[in-house]
Amino acid sequence: IGNLTSDMQALLKFAASIPHGRKLNWSSRTSVCSSWVGVTCTPDQTRVRSLRLPGVGLLGQVPTDSLGKLDALEVLSLRSNRLVADLSPDVPSIPSLHSLYLQHNKLSGNIPSSLSSKLTFLDLSYNSFMGEIPLSIQNLTQLTALYLENNSLSGPIPDLQLPKLRHLNLSFNNLSGPIPVSLKKFPAECFFGNPSLCGTPLAQCFAVPPSPISPAPVLPTKPKRSFWKKLGTRIIIAISAGGSSLLFLLVIVILVCISKKKSREGSGTPKGKGSVGGRAEKPEEYSSSAPEAEKNKLVFFEGCTYNFDLEDLLRASAEVLGKGSYGTTYKAVLEDSVTVVVKRLKEVVLGKREFEQQMEIIGRVGQHQNVMPFRSYYYSKDEKLLVYDYAPSGTFSTLLHGGKGAGRTPLDWDTRVKISLGVARGIAHLHSQGGGKFIHGNIKSSNVLLTQELDACVSEFGLAPLMSSAATPSRVVGYRAPEVIEHRKSTQKSDVYSFGVFLLELLTGKSPFQSPGRDDVVDLPRWVQSVVREEWTAEVFDVELMRYPNIEEDMVQMLQVAMQCVVRVAEQRPKMEDVVRMIEDVQRSNSENRPSSEDKSKDDGVQTP
Numbered sequence: 050i051g052n053l054t055s056d057m058q059a060l061l062k063f064a065a066s067i068p069h070g071r072k073l074n075w076s077s078r079t080s081v082c083s084s085w086v087g088v089t090c091t092p093d094q095t096r097v098r099s100l101r102l103p104g105v106g107l108l109g110q111v112p113t114d115s116l117g118k119l120d121a122l123e124v125l126s127l128r129s130n131r132l133v134a135d136l137s138p139d140v141p142s143i144p145s146l147h148s149l150y151l152q153h154n155k156l157s158g159n160i161p162s163s164l165s166s167k168l169t170f171l172d173l174s175y176n177s178f179m180g181e182i183p184l185s186i187q188n189l190t191q192l193t194a195l196y197l198e199n200n201s202l203s204g205p206i207p208d209l210q211l212p213k214l215r216h217l218n219l220s221f222n223n224l225s226g227p228i229p230v231s232l233k234k235f236p237a238e239c240f241f242g243n244p245s246l247c248g249t250p251l252a253q254c255f256a257v258p259p260s261p262i263s264p265a266p267v268l269p270t271k272p273k274r275s276f277w278k279k280l281g282t283r284i285i286i287a288i289s290a291g292g293s294s295l296l297f298l299l300v301i302v303i304l305v306c307i308s309k310k311k312s313r314e315g316s317g318t319p320k321g322k323g324s325v326g327g328r329a330e331k332p333e334e335y336s337s338s339a340p341e342a343e344k345n346k347l348v349f350f351e352g353c354t355y356n357f358d359l360e361d362l363l364r365a366s367a368e369v370l371g372k373g374s375y376g377t378t379y380k381a382v383l384e385d386s387v388t389v390v391v392k393r394l395k396e397v398v399l400g401k402r403e404f405e406q407q408m409e410i411i412g413r414v415g416q417h418q419n420v421m422p423f424r425s426y427y428y429s430k431d432e433k434l435l436v437y438d439y440a441p442s443g444t445f446s447t448l449l450h451g452g453k454g455a456g457r458t459p460l461d462w463d464t465r466v467k468i469s470l471g472v473a474r475g476i477a478h479l480h481s482q483g484g485g486k487f488i489h490g491n492i493k494s495s496n497v498l499l500t501q502e503l504d505a506c507v508s509e510f511g512l513a514p515l516m517s518s519a520a521t522p523s524r525v526v527g528y529r530a531p532e533v534i535e536h537r538k539s540t541q542k543s544d545v546y547s548f549g550v551f552l553l554e555l556l557t558g559k560s561p562f563q564s565p566g567r568d569d570v571v572d573l574p575r576w577v578q579s580v581v582r583e584e585w586t587a588e589v590f591d592v593e594l595m596r597y598p599n600i601e602e603d604m605v606q607m608l609q610v611a612m613q614c615v616v617r618v619a620e621q622r623p624k625m626e627d628v629v630r631m632i633e634d635v636q637r638s639n640s641e642n643r644p645s646s647e648d649k650s651k652d653d654g655v656q657t658p
């Protein structure tokens with residue numbers, strides 16, 4: 050077991066054995082913990098806990114017996130350097146290591162098979178690793194993110210039964226064989242560019258299935274060229290002819306301005322992955338001493354699935370998804386076919402520092418499977434962009450109310466229960482953070498986004514404090530608790546009220562506002578109360594649900610949960626964690642009371658092929 054002196058010696062050996070473009074201020078005469086660039090220590094200042102040297106021009110091979118000796122190291126980032134040859138196996142096997150960032154180097158040889166069992170984040174993308182993915186990755190039970198894209202890895206993909214794995218990218222390698230069942234939940238982009246995978250042409254292997262109700266936009270296999278590059282008169286005329294012409298032109302002009310401004314400021318943004326912010330990697334680029342040009346970059350957060358930078362984003366082909374109270378939302382397809390959502394904020398009232406602090410909160414607090422993953426942001430005086438994952442199945446509002454008519458697939462009860470539980474868990478998570486000081490403040494069905502598997506994610510957490518209160522849209526009124534309307538007093542209990550209205554919407558199929566763009570509000574709690582009082586309870590429920598047998602009891606149970614959430618006196622409403630438990634009960638009784646889907650299909654006389 051080492052100590053601070055042995056850590057210092059290991060670091061000095063490392064620095065002496067590997068050339069580096071940028072001078073490090075490491076010296077045995079100064080304190081490792083308080084003055085060495087890129088180094089942070091444990092709180093008691095007895096060991097080196099993290100080493101971050103991104104983009105400092107490290108050139109050559111990581112010397113053995115140097116970094117491997119840092120046996121209390123938790124985070125190591127040597128990304129965006131020019132490291133070559135084999136990765137010394139003693140580095141990824143440091144027993145305390147939980148995050149390893151080595152992307153954008155020239156490392157080759159096999160990925161070492163001895164890996165720290167504590168690893169939660171492993172990024173070896175954009176290197177030249179060869180050979181098979183080591184089977185030992187199967188033992189990394191804590192792993193949440195694995196990025197191996199853009200290497201030369203071959204052979205089969207191991208069956209990664211890793212319960213915590215949420216982010217995966219294996220694209221652009223030479224992997225072969227089928228995609229293991231355990232990884233089928235990951236989007237097709239994660240596996241693109243492996244010509245022998247599945248043994249069939251890519252297009253057949255990875256066609257993105259349409260979402261059950263509103264067809265998901267099919268990702269173009271070859272994205273259109275950058276829309277500012279091809280900004281010719283013909284395109285302008287063509288775009289101008291379209292309905293969203295003004296919005297498109299506006300975004301083009303603005304993004305071109307960002308691009309120009311960036312190059313005017315010294316074109317200091319190195320190519321490669323953007324800086325990682327939040328808890329994952331606090332980049333030096335964002336320290337107060339960083340030059341201004343370096344600051345105008347996309348700031349990424351922990352768990353970021355994607356490798357792209359501002360330039361890649363600017364090159365993406367974009368499409369307007371909609372205009373909300375916080376600004377305009379675009380779907381952007383990057384050149385490697387990864388799709389993200391970019392929210393262009395308007396009327397931000399916070400200054401830069403407060404804005405960054407709020408971003409840090411959103412990135413950190415919002416880390417939950419039922420909260421929409423927030424990836425990165427861009428801040429400049431004139432432009433504020435937020436980047437989120439793209440939710441292929443759209444919003445719950447569209448799923449519930451959209452496409453009414455002949456061709457519509459009804460939204461079944463099990464899916465509704467699953468979605469309501471996801472939303473409740475997402476809100477309960479937000480409420481549990483920061484000693485209970487966070488509220489969402491804008492729960493509504495159009496802020497519930499759905500993954501391909503119809504798992505729900507709550508979106509727009511943390512945006513309200515960025516904006517002036519004038520930006521609050523009137524059509525959220527139907528979701529607002531009485532105390533919010535009367536005294537503008539938002540609390541966690543007012544989130545519970547909004548969630549209750551959301552549940553009523555899910556049960557009744559009625560929207561608390563008549564139609565988008567119109568402000569006539571339906572008071573769903575009052576309407577439901579009046580119907581129930583007249584003992585017409587059955588009339589309350591969405592007619593679409595009537596086709597499913599044996600769900601009446603569960604629906605009534607869920608209605609009771611909703612009605613508890615919308616009581617007028619805030620203190621009498623349940624806490625969100627209690628609401629989660631109540632919905633879990635509904636889900637449990639739902640599966641106990643009714644035949645499994647297999648039995649049901651037999652009952653229905655459906656033949657399985």
Ligand SMILES: Nc1ncnc2c1ncn2[C@@H]1O[C@H](COP(=O)(O)OP(=O)(O)OP(=O)(O)O)[C@@H](O)[C@H]1O
Pocket residue numbers: 370371372373374375376377378390421437438439440441443444491495496498508509522
């Ligand atoms: N991450 C996402 N993935 C897929 N679609 C999204 C995503 N975020 C937003 N959208 C789509 O973009 C549309 C516009 O979203 P936006 O957040 O700008 O407005 P809104 O949610 O409708 O209104 P408001 O901001 O007032 O709550 C949404 O209706 C939704 O369909």
